[in-house]
Structure formats: structure tokens, C-alpha cells
Amino acid sequence: SMEVLPPLSRVVRSLVELSELSEDENRKLELKDQAKRMQGYLMGLSEVSELKDEGSVYWLERAGKKNQIIHLRSAPLDIASVLRRDLFGKQTSIIMTSATLTRKGKADCFKSQVGAEEVKEGIVHSPFDYLSNMQVRILMDSPEPMSGNRDPYLNYLVEAIHGSASAMEGGTLALFTNYSDLKYAYHHLLPRWQKIGRSVYAQGEGFSRSELRAKLIEEEDALLLGAESFWKGFDAKGPCLSQVIITRLPFENPSHPVMEAKTEILAEAGKSSFIELTLPSAVIRFRQGVGRLIRSQADVGDLLIMDSRILKKNYGSQFLSELPNPNYESLSLSELLGE
Template sequence: MIGYHETPATSEPAFDAARQLPPLVDRIFGPEGMLVRRLELEHRPAQAQMARAVAESLGGLEPLLFEAGTGVGKSLAYLIPGLIWAQETKRPFVVSSHTIALQEQILQKDLELCRSLFRRVPELEKYADFRSALLVGKGNYLCGTRLKQAQARHHELFKGPEARELERIAKWAQQSKTGMRQELDPAPRADVWEWVSADGHACNNRNCTPDTCFYRKARQLIDASQIRIVNHSLLFALLAAGFYPQGDRPGVLFPEDALVLDEGHTVYNVATEHFGERLSSYGLKRALRRLWYPEKRNGLMAKWPGTRGKDEVTLALAETDLFFANLKDTLLQDQSILRLREGGWAEDHLFHVLSAVLKPVDQNWDRMPDGPERDELKGARDLLNTYRVSLLNCLQCAEEDSVYWLEQTGQREQIITLRSAPLAVAPILRERLFRRDTGVVVTSATLAEGVDMRSFQHKIGASGQRAEQTPSPFDFERNMQVMIATDAPAPNPRNARLDTQWLATAISRAVQLVPGGSLVLFTSYRDLDHVAQRVEPDLHAAGRPFFRQGQGGSRGALAQGLRKTGNGVLFGTESFWTGVDIAGPALQQIIITRLPFENPSHPVAQARAERVQAAGHSPFGVLTLPAALIKFRQGIGRLIRRSDDRGLVTILDPRILQKPYGRQFLSVIPQPLIHRFTQYDQDESFRHAVRLISYK
């Protein structure tokens, strides 16, 4: 990686990270350390413990799993050792998070706090000028080379509205400083942006420079940065695509880097999502239309003489429509998802039709001179071939250790997608993360599935690696009250549905009995929708601002709405169980409508359960319950975010008291004292609990 570091002219001995970093970190985080003396921060023993462990992991180039409860101060515990390590060793330090909120916190707050510390301590001042960069996917950047190519060939590629959109993008490019599509308002049309973004073969080191391409300029800044921030989704997408140090070079994403995975409890699911096949009807048709769009008579083949190639694409588009329509009509029908258990579930005619498209493409590509136009054709060819291979793999259910399925999504479920996922990601992550001869730290407030992390370590391929836990420093017995409804109806045993009328009544009362805001967590959007329709009029009548997932903006916008109103109510499902950080009275109650067991009918959960059962174990005990415990802990963890936060956790699922496994859920609640209530004494019980946690 290219950096701006110069070899010091002095004869200072080389920094021995294994020997020197841990004691330096001890002096920074100690009871009378630099954080306390220079920044007047409170000494946190658990934070000091974690920082020492991170320093030892980085210095020893060894993996570490560290569960640090809410309030420990995880970010500083890994950022300060990481920044020192990166600058002393001239190696990049990568931090990956699951949520945008944590990325923003690191970039806008935590890194500046680190810089402030370094500047105030003479011994650390040399580390203050570190550079940071945010990694985003190539497709978010405008490529100047591809833009010029698109403009030069606009008669071949664009008609009417698309041509006008290209002009708008070109004008914007002249004044943009970053070239990121998020800056363009309104957002660019997808069918034009795909021709000018950096996510194309023509955007490469041969055709582009930092002066001509926004992506290359961003890469130059990234390569010069000591700390690089990324999200889990992009990280695992890059690893799955083969973007990691090759051969014997150490490092995970960049050569000789070290990596911290914060919000590490999500690693298992995010990795599962990315290490598999994905082929949609929409994506395949877009790939074909890049070559030739019959209705618009444009595309990369537009100037080709005769109909050779164009006829093959036209046929492939028709066969694609026929293939996916047949899947919908004969297999999926009214189902949104269908597992494919063995190969041969459909004919491979479309595979051969796609192969026929590639023949004239390859012939023309071989005859073209080197340059951006040839690169564009190569990119379109490679994408189509990737889809062709994915199609065959899914048709054959080729990988014995993978599960395959069909799903239909989008408005009116018009997009059909072939999917696959590995049954186990542990072997993949073991090689891609934990055997890279570098420091890899996985951290979260919730890694343990029960009393220790062994189950989680096994799932992500980190068995035998160093693992430590430290609890939250917060006084939960004083700051949290736990309310459990004893008369709540259990989920229907036939269809697992909830009594949404009962839920609506209980939730309406609960949120109005607490003066601050409430976050109501659901496990299905259907339940959320039914309860919201019943509760919303009551909340409006009571003057309570109401927010719900699926209406009113993004996840971040909804959380910000709850944060600003101070006494609002937010209904959320999957993504709201984790990563929401709202301090103070604006979030004074978490309501859990149902214990968060994952859907056992999803093909991935189904196939993994079958494998566990075949080995003689209980799928519920090995898979379902541990995952639910982590999600439950995450949901509860939304409540107390600062030492002076106070609030209620209200649980409306009676199984926590009635079922044997309920004891395990109770055991992970940090407040051992619980209040039982029914609809008849709910008001009295809640008023008593609110008095116990009232802000003084």
C-alpha cells in the first residue's frame, strides 16, 4: 500500500510492538494515566483491561475475542492501541462496524478524542497527525474515464431521458469534490450511473489517475491513511470476491493490516449472507441489456455490424423472462421463499443460451485494441459469465455444504432470486480472518451465548483463540426495572402468531405510563403493522409522537426522530434490536413483544438444523436458543447507554416465565429483580417502577 510515511533520519531503535505497546497502553489507561490526567476522563478498569488485551493482540499478531459490556468504552480501547501500532509499524489499521451510526461515532467523535489526547501528551504527540479514511464500494464513485467514454458513445448507449441524465451527471462532476453518488440530488438513475461509476473494468490503474477519477483519488487517500473504516457488509463482500492479500502475505483486507470487528455479534450472519451465490431476474436482465437493449436499440453492441451477437442477446432476454416466470408460476406460486433440496429442479436451457451470448462477445473482444472500450466489454462479459456460472451452480445444487433456495421480493414480488449460502462459515472465516498472521479483534457487548463464548467461537471459526469478557460498569440494579406480563397470551401453537389485540392494549398502556420515550421491538413486520394500526390513534390522542419502521424514513431518521421528541414511541423489527444508541429520557423503555427466536422455516436455518440433528444434537439447544439469547441481550442493551440512564424493560412474552428455557433469558438480564404484572394491575405496577427509576 502506498503511504506518505518517510523513514526517520534518526537512529531510534525500531518499535517492538509486542514488547513496548502493552506497557505504553497501561500508562495511557491506568488509574492515574494520560486519559485521566490530560482529558479528565473517568478511569474505567474494564476499559484498561480491554486496551491491554488489544495491544497484546496487535503486538503479538494474534486473534482476540473480547466481550465488553455497555459503558466499558470499547472504541477508545481499540482505537488508541491501533493508532499507535499503525504508525509505529507503518501498517494499516482497519476497523469494521455493522452500523452506520457506529462509523459516524468513530469518525466524528472518537478519533478526534484520540487526536486530542495525542496532542496534549508530549510522549504521544508524534501520533497526532494520523489520517483516517472511510471505505465505501466502488460503485458509489464517479469514474472520469467511464464518464468520458459514455459521453463519446452516448448515441450507442443512451436515448432521450437517459441522455439528459448523463448531461446532468457530467455537469455535477465538474463541481463535485468527492464524486460520490450520495451527493447528487436527486439521486442518479441506476441505468445511467452503472455506465459511469467506478464499478467497471474500464476504471483501472491503466486508464485512470487520481486527477481523472474520483475513485482513484479516494484510493490514494485510503492508501495514505493509517486507520481505515469499513462496514461488515463491504468487508465480507470484498473477501468473498477475492480481494485480500494473496500468497503468503499477512493481512486480512490490505497487505500486513490488522483488523477490529466491532459489533462482532453480527459477523456470523453477515458472513453467511455474502459467501454464497445470488442471481436475480433483475440483475441478469440488466447485465444482458448492457450488451444490447433491443427495445432502445442501444448498448455495447450497438455499432457491431449485422445482427451477430444482438440476436443472441435478444433471445437470452426472452428466455430469461420465460425461465423466471416459470419459476414463479410452477415452483414459488404464492410462496415468498422455497428451498431447493437437490439438483435438476429446472432445465438448464437458459445456461446454454447465455453461453451462446458469450461466443460473439469473446470473438469481438479478442479483435479489439487495448483501451477503455475493450475494458468495458470485458467487464460486461465477466459479469454475465459470473451470472451464468451461478445459474449452473444453483440448478445443480452443486455444493454439498451449501443450501439453495428461491425467493421473490420487491413490489408485487416481481423480482425472483436464486440464492445459496454455506451451511458453515467457520472454515471460511478461519482461513480469511484468524489464520492471516495478524491481529484480528472481534468485540461486542454480546458475544457470549450463555455463560461463555465457546459456542460463538465455534460458529465463526475462532475456537481456541484468546477470549475475554468484562461486564458493564453500570449499576443496573438501580437504573433498570424489569416488567413481565404474566397474563400475556403465548404465540399460537399452530401458526406462531401473536394476539395483536392484547399486545396493542398492553403496549398502549405501557408507553403512556412512562414519561420518556419507548422503543417497541417486534420479530415480524406483520405483527408490527397490525399492532401499529390499533395503537397509533391512542398515541396521537395522548400527544405521543409515533414512528414506525417502513414509514417516515430510514432507520437512522426514525431513531433521530425518537431522540429529538423526548417522549415518542418507535416500533421496529430486525434492525432495531441492535445498534440503536439513544441516551437519556428520550429512550426510557424497551418493550419486547416476543422472545427473538429466528424463523425456523428459512432454508438456511432449516438446513443447519438438519445437520445438527443428524449429528445427534438438539437444533434448538445448539442453534436457536443461543442466537435468540444474543439478540435478546442486544435488545435489552438499547436501554442503558450512559451511567445516568434509567428505564424499564417490559417483556410481553409469557414463555420467559413458563418454559424451561425461560430461565436462560432471565439469567442474561442484568437486573435480577423483576416485577410481574397483569392487565388488571398494570397501571399500579408501572407507576411504582417509574418512581424507582425517576430522574432526580
């Protein structure tokens, strides 16, 4: 790997030599530390430029406000073998807990993904009374979110969020699968919410996640629009979060390098990446999103699912079967708005 980037190799060598020549103990340690860091960069660059591991996928990513920061990324395509060897094979006690590890009441899918096939599983049912405490409504006439002309969908999105959230006495969390739809909704809802004297907040509009949570709890009747990290681990108990809106079923971006590479492997084996990958991970994320609503035994709330594909597509039943309350009402936008 030292031959890959000769100038960087020379810097590493010079740092090592300088550290050996230095008589000042602190400087010696500092130079050694920097040499070690540079060596790490060198190894990373050489791994990416030579695509060293056949079992990994490598890609470049732009980041930062002006897209001027370039990240070199790599990810292993199979983590099961590594975890089997380095974690489960170590004869140590391990407990893995989560509310969303199972599918159809079994953890098989998760166990094979992480190499924990031999691990015992136990399923504990929720202490919450979802049948009494959670109302589920599904909109049945939402336009196709991915159609060429997105205006009908975006207008529908804004009207449905505005109508359902402004009718709530408490607060609402609307979950999005992408930032462009979130931004569109925010800018169109803001003037309407200012008119009714209530706050609307959005991820990426000046506040951190913990500040947004504090505002939702403090104001008790705000509307919060969130994407990725708000689907999981976001906790706001009581009436400040009286409604969760799932704007779209949370399918991952199929063009992400890791998804693309896994899709290629499955295609070679004659398997469908949608059935094996996309659908299972979307169902888990859907469950995580639904889980934002009822956070304690006394909590009550409304769940509004805006994606009509859950009723119309064959795969919809896989999402519906994971609802904690299976009794849902399907309605049109005009019925929702009371027209």
C-alpha cells in the same frame, strides 16, 4: 459450467470477442468488464442449478413490492472451516469485540461456530450500574402468541404497549419479531396516540431507520415500533428512549432454508435443533434488544418483557439469567394499567 446455459455462454463469448476486436481503449475495457460480470452471473446460475456444493443450502426468494423480483440464494452451512483457513490461519492479528459474544459468561459457543477455538478470550464487565439504572418488569398473563385464534394475543399486545408507553414521560422503543404484528399494533395505536397528542412511528411506514431515530431523539416522547434491524445497533441515549418493550422472545423462523438444513444435520446426529441452534441465537438477540435501553453511564430506563413464556417455560431461565439486572417484577396486564 459453460454448458449449463448455452445462450448466456454465447453472450459471454461474443462480449469477449467484441472486446478483442475493439480499437477504442475505453470501449475495450467496458466490454471486458461486462463479459466478466456476465461470467459471474453464469457461474452463480450454474452453481445454484447444479447444487454444486454439498455443504451449502440453496433456495429461491421473492422480493419487491409485488413479489416479482426473484433472488437465487445460497449459504454455506459451516463457516468455521472457511474462517479457520482464510482468517485465523493467516498469522494476522485479529480482534473481535461485541457485547453479546458470550453465553453464561463464556464465549465457547461463538468460538466453535466461527472456527476460533484456539483464540484467546477476555471478558470485560460493563461499566454501567444496571442495578440502579434499569427497572425490569415481566407480564405474567400474556396469551400464547402462536395460538390458532390470535385475537386475544393481538388485543393484549396493543393494550400493554399503549398503557406502558403512554405512562412514560419519555420515549419508548417496542421491538417485534415479525412485521405483521408490528403493522397491526401500529394501525390500532395510531388513532389513540393522535388523541393524546403524541407520535407513534413504525418501521416500514414511510421513514428510514435514521429518520426514525432522529424523530425519536427530537420529540423525546414518541413511541417507535421496530423489527429486525432495531434489535441491534440502534443507539438513542437519554430520556428520548426511556423504555424498551420486548413484545416476544426473538426465536428465528424455523422454516428458513438455512435453519431447515442445519436442523436436518443435527437430527441425523440425534441432536435437538432447538437446544443447539434456536435457543442460543434467540438468547443473543434478546441480549441485543435489551442492550438498546442503557446507552451511557447516566442513562436510566425501564425494560418491559411481554412474553410470559420467559416465566412459564423451562428455557425461560436461559433468558432471565442474561438480564443485566436480575431483579425483576412480574405483574399482570391489569396491574400494569393500574386497574
